[in-house]
Amino acid sequence: MASGTITSTEYIQHHLTNLVYGKLPAGHVGHDGVMLTQDTWTFAHSSQEIAAMGFWAFQVDSLGWALALAILLGTAFRWAAVKASQTTASAPSGLANFLEMAIEFIDNQVKDTFQHKNPIVAPIALTLFTWIFLMNTMDLLPIDVVPKIAAAVAGNDHLFFKVVPTTDPNITLGMALAVFLLVLWYSFTRKGLVGFIKELTLHPFSAKNPVVQAIFIPVNLALELVNLLAKPISLGLRLFGNMYAGEMIFILIALMYSGGWLIATAGDFFAGLGGTLMFVGGGLLQFVWAVFHILVITLQAFIFTILTVVYLSMAHDVADEHH
Amino acid sequence: MNITATLIGQMLFFVVFVWFTMKFVWPLITTAMAERQKKIADGLAAADRAAKDLELAQDKATAALREAKEEAGKIIELANKRAAEIVDEAKQQARAEGDRILAAAKAEVDQEAHRAREQLRKQVSALAVAGAEKILAKSVDQKAHSDLLEKLAAEL
Numbered sequence: 001m002a003s004g005t006i007t008s009t010e011y012i013q014h015h016l017t018n019l020v021y022g023k024l025p026a027g028h029v030g031h032d033g034v035m036l037t038q039d040t041w042t043f044a045h046s047s048q049e050i051a052a053m054g055f056w057a058f059q060v061d062s063l064g065w066a067l068a069l070a071i072l073l074g075t076a077f078r079w080a081a082v083k084a085s086q087t088t089a090s091a092p093s094g095l096a097n098f099l100e101m102a103i104e105f106i107d108n109q110v111k112d113t114f115q116h117k118n119p120i121v122a123p124i125a126l127t128l129f130t131w132i133f134l135m136n137t138m139d140l141l142p143i144d145v146v147p148k149i150a151a152a153v154a155g156n157d158h159l160f161f162k163v164v165p166t167t168d169p170n171i172t173l174g175m176a177l178a179v180f181l182l183v184l185w186y187s188f189t190r191k192g193l194v195g196f197i198k199e200l201t202l203h204p205f206s207a208k209n210p211v212v213q214a215i216f217i218p219v220n221l222a223l224e225l226v227n228l229l230a231k232p233i234s235l236g237l238r239l240f241g242n243m244y245a246g247e248m249i250f251i252l253i254a255l256m257y258s259g260g261w262l263i264a265t266a267g268d269f270f271a272g273l274g275g276t277l278m279f280v281g282g283g284l285l286q287f288v289w290a291v292f293h294i295l296v297i298t299l300q301a302f303i304f305t306i307l308t309v310v311y312l313s314m315a316h317d318v319a320d321e322h323h
Numbered sequence: 324m325n326i327t328a329t330l331i332g333q334m335l336f337f338v339v340f341v342w343f344t345m346k347f348v349w350p351l352i353t354t355a356m357a358e359r360q361k362k363i364a365d366g367l368a369a370a371d372r373a374a375k376d377l378e379l380a381q382d383k384a385t386a387a388l389r390e391a392k393e394e395a396g397k398i399i400e401l402a403n404k405r406a407a408e409i410v411d412e413a414k415q416q417a418r419a420e421g422d423r424i425l426a427a428a429k430a431e432v433d434q435e436a437h438r439a440r441e442q443l444r445k446q447v448s449a450l451a452v453a454g455a456e457k458i459l460a461k462s463v464d465q466k467a468h469s470d471l472l473e474k475l476a477a478e479l
Contacts, residue, residue, distance in 0.1 A: 022327065050325070057327040066333060070340045077348040084355035088362060103352055122353075123345040131340065170326060174333025 008255055013047070015143065015251050017160040018168060019150075020044040022057025044160075061150075061161050062168040069134045069165075077130075102130060106305070113309045116316040118186075121309060128175065129305040135165040136243055136297035140290055143250050166243040166300075169236065176236030179308045183231065186315040195318065200224040231311055235304060242300045246293050253289060257282030448476040 024030070026038045031045040043060075044050040050057065080099040084092060092100055106129055110122045147161040165171045187196045203224065205216040260278025263271050452472060 020327075053327070054325075055327055057325075057329070058332060059327065059329040063329055063332050063336070067336055070336060074340065074343050074348075077344065077352070081348045081351040081355070084359070085351050088355050088358045092359075100352065100356060103349075104356070107353065119349075120341070120345055123349040124341050126349065127337070127341050127344045168329065170329035171333045173326070174330045175337050177330065178334045178337045 008259070011255060012248075012251055014158075014160065015147070015162070015247075017047055017050070018059040018162050019061040019160045020050045020053065020057045021060045022050070022053035024049060024052060025054075028052050045158075059162075059168050059170055061163070062165040062171050065138060065163060066131075066135060066165040066171055069138075070131060073130055073134060077126075102126070109306065110309055113306065114313045114316075116190075116313065118312070118316065120182075121312055124179075124182075124312075125305050125309050128308055129301050132166060132175075132239065132304055133298060133301040135171070136301055138164045139167075139243060139247055139250065139293060139297065143247075143254050164243060164247055166239055167247045169240045172240040172243075173232070173236035175304075176232040176239075179235065179311065180232035183311050183315045186312060190316050191318055200228070235307055235311075239300050239304050242296055246289075246296055249289055250286070250293075253282055253285045257286065444476045444479055447479050448472050451475060 021041065021043050024036055024040045024042055024044075026036055026040075028036045028049070030036060031049065044053060044057070076095065077099060080092075080096045083096050084100060091097075103126060106126045107122055110125050114121050141163060143163075146163045147159070150161040151157055151159040162168065187199075191199065201217045201220050201224070202213075203220055205220055207213045207216060256278055260275045260280075260282055262275070264275025264279055266272070266275065
């Protein structure tokens with residue numbers, strides 16, 4: 001806890017609020033009580049301001065970390081690729097070896113799941129898996145460390161700063177939507193417009209009788225549209241939900257931990273004993289949950305990747321093939 | 324949880340990142356890895372071949388060694404045989420030579436003995452004649468009694 005003056009609710013709220021840069025509409029009364037006369041791009045100072053910004057806002061911390069990790073990954077992979085192409089005669093070692101293992105792993109997964117020919121799928125899978133994995137891993141950093149450093153650098157004690165990009169639905173849904181657009185694109189190009197419409201209208205119910213078939217068409221369309229739209233939403237929200245819940249538990253454990261510290265230092269002997277227990281227990285829990293979370297982090301990155309490959313594979317399937 | 328323009332930003336990042344991976348990472352690294360795989364496979368095959376070659380060479384060496392041993396054995400046997408033969412020959416020669424020397428010696432001894440006997444016989448006959456002359460105190464006609472004397476000498 002930052003100081004004794006903020007409540008648990010505030011602590012949690014603070015940890016769940018992004019650093020947002022966005023457009024405050026004209027007429028908004030700012031935190032300093034001044035009414036804006038025109039649309040203004042600025043950092044939000046409170047969740048009310050974030051709400052007032054609406055759609056035109058950027059989660060600077062999420063985007064920043066996502067971009068920073070992407071640059072880190074891209075550099076590492078580029079380095080490994082160049083190194084691999086220069087030293088095919090000798091065995092790879094250290095980081096290069098690890099990255100090559102990751103690439104081989106993804107390559108095998110994609111080959112198993114995706115039977116069509118498309119050079120874009122394997123790079124997408126590699127990007128998604130490693131990137132999401134790294135973004136999730138940010139969750140393992142002690143929850144207060146990076147925000148505190150950021151606050152110190154910015155010189156603002158109440159700076160909002162979230163570290164784990166995948167706890168932001170914008171990030172996960174952004175990737176899911178991009179995947180969805182690719183699914184739509186390949187559905188159109190591989191099946192043709194007619195084939196795609198057929199797939200949406202003639203399954204799962206079909207009949208020989210044309211009248212019955214005509215009745216089935218709207219039913220099929222409704223089912224298949226839900227099926228289609230559920231893909232990106234479930235893809236994005238699954239990752240978001242898991243990481244958000246994981247971070248929430250980290251926050252709660254941190255609360256218990258620092259709360260224990262406060263009670264232990266209150267003076268009373270029994271309070272001191274109970275507080276110490278909470279403090280030590282909180283520390284232990286933090287460790288246990290972090291170890292368990294390693295599994296969640298990897299699993300969620302893997303699920304997102306494999307589902308993406310499966311969806312793309314389904315988009316490539318021509319209807320006649322899977323009867 | 325509010326959807327904002329961050330969504331679009333993340334989509335853009337994602338597209339750029341995928342493009343980067345597809346363009347600058349994936350082809351390079353998969354080609355390199357395939358190449359290395361091929362090299363490793365080749366190396367393993369070469370190692371296999373070398374192992375087979377080694378085995379073959381070892382077999383050959385063992386065979387050559389065995390042959391050489393056999394040959395050496397044969398040569399030793401032959402040499403032994405030849406040596407025995409030489410010894411035998413030498414023995415036979417020696418024996419023959421000895422026999423010959425013995426025979427010659429015997430012959431010489433016989434001759435000497437014969438000669439001595441002849442001399443003795445002559446001397447005995449002369450002694451007998453001289454003795455008889457002295458006994459009879461008269462000259463005995465040597466010619467008239469030579470037959471008698473010779474008979475006496477032969478009896479000696």
